[in-house]
Amino acid sequence: MTIRGLRWWIVVLVFLAAVLNYVDRQTLSALAPTIQADLKMDDREYANIVNLFLVAYTVAYLVSGKLVDRLGTRTGTAVFVIWWSVANIITAWAQGVRSMGACRFLLGLGEAGIWPAASKAVSEWFPARERALAIGFYTMGATIGATVAPYIVIKLAKFDYAGNLPFIDAVFQHGTGWRMAFLITGAAGFFWLIPWLIFYRKPRKSKLLAPAELELIEDGEGAPVEGEKGWSWKQVLTFRPVWLLLFGRLITDPVWYFYQFWFAKYLNADRGVGQEGLTITWVVYAAAGVGSLVGGWLSGVLVKKGHSPVKARLWIMLGAACLMPVSPFIARAAGMPVTLTLTVVAVFASLAWLINISAIVVDVVPKHSVGTVFSVVAAGSTLGGIAMNMIVAAMVSGPSSKPAGFLDQGFKTLFGPLIEAVQGKGYEPWFIAMAFLHPLALLFLWAGGIHRPRPATP
Numbered sequence: 001m002t003i004r005g006l007r008w009w010i011v012v013l014v015f016l017a018a019v020l021n022y023v024d025r026q027t028l029s030a031l032a033p034t035i036q037a038d039l040k041m042d043d044r045e046y047a048n049i050v051n052l053f054l055v056a057y058t059v060a061y062l063v064s065g066k067l068v069d070r071l072g073t074r075t076g077t078a079v080f081v082i083w084w085s086v087a088n089i090i091t092a093w094a095q096g097v098r099s100m101g102a103c104r105f106l107l108g109l110g111e112a113g114i115w116p117a118a119s120k121a122v123s124e125w126f127p128a129r130e131r132a133l134a135i136g137f138y139t140m141g142a143t144i145g146a147t148v149a150p151y152i153v154i155k156l157a158k159f160d161y162a163g164n165l166p167f168i169d170a171v172f173q174h175g176t177g178w179r180m181a182f183l184i185t186g187a188a189g190f191f192w193l194i195p196w197l198i199f200y201r202k203p204r205k206s207k208l209l210a211p212a213e214l215e216l217i218e219d220g221e222g223a224p225v226e227g228e229k230g231w232s233w234k235q236v237l238t239f240r241p242v243w244l245l246l247f248g249r250l251i252t253d254p255v256w257y258f259y260q261f262w263f264a265k266y267l268n269a270d271r272g273v274g275q276e277g278l279t280i281t282w283v284v285y286a287a288a289g290v291g292s293l294v295g296g297w298l299s300g301v302l303v304k305k306g307h308s309p310v311k312a313r314l315w316i317m318l319g320a321a322c323l324m325p326v327s328p329f330i331a332r333a334a335g336m337p338v339t340l341t342l343t344v345v346a347v348f349a350s351l352a353w354l355i356n357i358s359a360i361v362v363d364v365v366p367k368h369s370v371g372t373v374f375s376v377v378a379a380g381s382t383l384g385g386i387a388m389n390m391i392v393a394a395m396v397s398g399p400s401s402k403p404a405g406f407l408d409q410g411f412k413t414l415f416g417p418l419i420e421a422v423q424g425k426g427y428e429p430w431f432i433a434m435a436f437l438h439p440l441a442l443l444f445l446w447a448g449g450i451h452r453p454r455p456a457t458p
Contacts, residue, residue: 001207001208002207002208002209002210003208003209004210004213005213006206006208006209006210006213007125007126007130007134007203007213007217009199010121010125010199010200011121011122011125011126011134011137011138013192013195013196013199013200014118014121014122014138014141015137015138015140015141016141016192017077017081017114017118017138017141017192017196018114018118018138018139018140018141018142018145019141019142019144019145019148020081020085020145020185020188020189020192021084021111021114021141021142021145022141022142022143022144022145022146022149023145023146023148023149023152023153023185023188024084024085024088024107024111024185024186024189025053025107025111025145025146025149025260026145026146026149026150026153026260027088027091027149027153027181027182027185028049028050028100028104029050029260029261029262029264029265030149030150030153030154030264030278030281031153031154031157031178031181032046032264032265033265033268033278034157034175034177034178035100035175035178038174038175038178039094039095039096039097039100039175041097041100042397043265043393043396043397044393044397045097046265046393047389047390047392047393047397048097048101049097049100049101049104050104050261050389051386051389051390052101052102052104052105052108053104053105053107053108054108054257054382054385054386054389055105055108055382055386056104056105056106056107056108056109056112057108057109057111057112057382057385058112058379058382058383058386059109060108060109060110060111060112060113061112061115061116061375061376061378061379061381061382062375062376062379063375064076064080064112064113064116064117064371064375065116065370065371065372065373065374065375065376066230066371066372066375067079067113067371068113068116068117068120068371068375069120069230069368069369069370069371069372070230072202073117073120073121073124073200073202073371074196074197074200074201076113076117076371077113077114077117077118077121077196077200078193078196078197079113080110080111080112080113080114080117081110081114081189081192081193081196082110082189082190082193083106083109083110083113084107084109084110084111084114084189085110085186085187085188085189085190086106086110086186087103087106087107087109087110087186088103088107088182088185088186088189089182089183089186089187090103090106090186091103091104091107091179091182091186092172092179092180092182092183092186093179094179112375112378112382115374115375115378116370116371116372116374116375116378117371118135118138119135119358119361119362119370119371119374120367120370120371120374121200122134122135122138122362123362123367123370124202124203124367125203125217126217127216127217127218127219128219128303128309128363129219129300129303129304129309130300131300131309131359131362131363132295132296132297132299132300132303132309132312132313132355132356132359133293133296133297133300134296135292135296135355135358135359135362136292136293136294136295136296136297136355137292137293137296139292139296139351139354139355139358140288140289140290140292140293142288142292143285143286143287143288143289143291143292143351144285144286144289146260146281146285146288147281147282147285147286147289148282149185150264150278150279150281150282151279151282152181152185153178153181153185154276154278154279156177156180156181156184156185157177157178157180157181158177158276159177159180161176161177161180162176168180203217203218229368230368230369230372231366231368231369231372231373235369236369236372236373236376237376239365239373240448240449241360241361241364241365241450242373242376242377243448244444244445244448244449244450245357245360245361245377245380245445245450246376246377246379246380247380247441247444248357248380248441248442248444248445249354249357249377249378249380249381249384250380250381250383250384251384251437251440251441252350252353252354252357252384252437252438252441253354253380253381253382253384253385254384254385254387254388254437255324255327255346255350255434255437255438256288256347256350256351256354257381257384257385257388257389258388258392258430258434259284259285259288259343259347259350261385261389262389262392262427263281263284263343264278264281265396266427267280267281269396270331270426270427271336271339273336280336280340283340283343283344284340284343284344284347285347287343287344287345287347287348287351288347288348288350288351289351290348291320291347291348291349291350291351291352291355292351292352292354292355294348294352295316295320295351295352295353295354295355295356296355296356296359298316298352299312299313299315299316299355299356299359300312302315302316308451309359309360309363310360310363310364310450310451311451313356313357313359313360313363314356314442314445314446314450314451316352316353316356317352317353317356317357317438317442317445318442319349319352320349320350320352320353320356320438321349321353321438321439321441321442322439323345323346323348323349324346324349324350324434324435324436324437324438324439325435325436326342326345326346326435327342327346327431327432327434327435328428328431328432328434328435329342330342330343330346330431331427331428331431332428346434349438350438353438358374360450361373361374361377362374388430390419391418391419391422391430392427392430394419394422394423394424395422395423395424395425395426395427395429395430396426396427397424
């Protein structure tokens, strides 16, 4: 028995993993006002907790890609989903800033691995002309996860456990609502594992794949060589596109991280939107989902018309960079409808860019080393996210009366003058900065020659 269009069913499973990944990630930011009040956590402590997640994410990125290349996509993905699901569940027992930070650190160690695994799945199951669309589709899972997370977790947090489920309230007592939100969303990952372990195999080893679809997947590339040795770290780190793409994500991914971790807080602090009203952020994350899908589809259209895959991605990235200058007007908009409309445009463009810069990795790297290279490039993303968190925290908090943590101290040592310049200025300087990051990155990629043909090995 074969399943028609099996490659799309595979990417649906990756899409669902991305949904779960972002629901678990966004649980903290969606419930931030409640959790901060409950655990007596200020904005700098919140930023440090987010950064602990991102530090772990960065470390995990550097090793998870190599792990996926060695274990294989099927086993590697299962390991990561189990890890982050357990980490999210134990967050329900966090009692303060330190324990919450430890739980988020563990979450970051597991969550990073899904992305190199997903890119490797796409490299194994899709021809070049469909890869960006496939990446856009599973990335849309992340944005849908971020979209539905507030609706799911806020309702779970607001449920009357004392009146309806007193035995649960007796277990947690303090903060039962938000604790149950972490517990339930974390448990969902174990249900996802069942179809993944049943259906995922490499195309040539799958008994459910029709010969015609296998031919389409290989599409002139030929069968992958079994046992082909992956690149060494020296080969990875001497491959010029790795550094070009790493820098591109380092300075542009902070835009998307801001909308994940800070935009709800911005609406709460500067626009007066209450905890329940923050469900309005679904509009922003829905725009991100559309951007990821449309960005991938458009570059696929250009590939079909004869453009090289890398140049097709760059054309779409150029269009996205041209839209980002709307960002400064978000903070100055008079009302919420205009604010959200401009935000939708910026987030749409940011995700269309992200899909295509991610697809370039799959375009220029052999399948046997996609996971490793993708993880190194993506480590630049989380480093940029950490820097953004420190900068935005300084902008919105001003000088801290509490002793600086190790992240604050380290960042201040490197960027002390910058922190002092923006300290206490509010969110507006960051909205201005977001207008220039994508155009700058595009100039860097083009000047570095990312579009020029090069050998597939360093």
